[in-house]
Amino acid sequence: MHVDPDVAAVAALIAVPARATILIALMDGRALPAGELARCAALSPQAASAHLNKLVAGGFLLMVSTGRHRYYRLASTEVAQVIEALMPLARVTARQTPHPAEPKPIQVARSCYDHLAGRLGVAFTQALVAGGYLTETENDFTVTDHGAEWFRQLGIDPVPATRSRRAFARKCLDWSERRFHLGGALGAAALTRFLELGWVARVPQGRVLRVTHTGQTELRRLLKISLR
Structure with missing residues (x-):
């Protein structure tokens, strides 16, 4: 049956x-x-x-x-992915304004459970794909050999992430950008490293992340990312 x-x-x-x-x-x-x-x-x-x-x-x-x-x-992270995926649908009835409003801090950079999201998360992911560090499949990203070396130089060893019980490099739909950002074990490792390096800092009582001056400088240098 x-x-x-x-x-x-x-x-x-x-x-x-x-x-x-x-x-x-x-x-x-x-x-x-x-x-x-x-x-x-x-x-x-x-x-x-x-x-x-x-x-x-x-x-x-x-x-x-x-x-x-x-x-x-x-x-679980799967629950977080479900909630994140529903958010674009909840926003489709919003009235369109003639000129785009200044993005709110939560739209610029935030955590999506335990990985980067918002404009920063999507820009980071797209830069990794454009640089040949990641390739895309239907539901996931794959780290190239070139990408594995890049992550190691940043201080992220992708091997332990591959041994995790959770998805390794999951494509997670971003509710504010309407595009995919990097989730899974690798996405979580990236956010952890960004925090350790002082590139982003958590804002108390919420998901918002503040991109520091050091973070802006290094992201521009390494991946040509600018959030301005």
């Missing part, structure tokens, strides 16, 4: 605005307490608890207990 996945049940779980707000609040990869998530979604503690329980039962969230406190985080 052929059984189709129950897509409707999954969609129904995130169709509730409060649950969608909770999921988006966790897109920066953090684990947050129930109280903070309740405030984000403008819910009472009791209502937030009910929504969180449903998201845990549905496989969207994981609950981590620390002493008397309960923290919640996204269950």
Whole structure:
């Protein structure tokens, strides 16, 4: 007997605005307490608890207990990819303005769970493809021999990333740029290295990343990336 996945049940779980707000609040990869998530979604503690329980039962969230406190985080990178992929669809009804508005900080550079996204994430990915460091397949990127050496010189060894249980270099659709950025284990390693080098810095309480002066200089030097 052929059984189709129950897509409707999954969609129904995130169709509730409060649950969608909770999921988006966790897109920066953090684990947050129930109280903070309740405030984000403008819910009472009791209502937030009910929504969180449903998201845990549905496989969207994981609950981590620390002493008397309960923290919640996204269950997997796949969940983050689903939320990120839905964001362009949520924006298609927005009224077009005659002149493009100045991009918001979250559109310029942000984390998508644990990898780079926004204008920076897409520009970084496109520069890697243009430079012959990555090639594209339908759903993923492949690191070339030239690219493997480039990553090593940057301080990223692609070999451990290939041994990860998660996708290695996944194509992740960027909701603000409407193009793909580099996700997967390699994308996560790149963001970690950018933070270590001081090229980007996290902005407290959110997903926004600030590109530092050093980051602007090095990205322009290495990959001819300019975000201005």
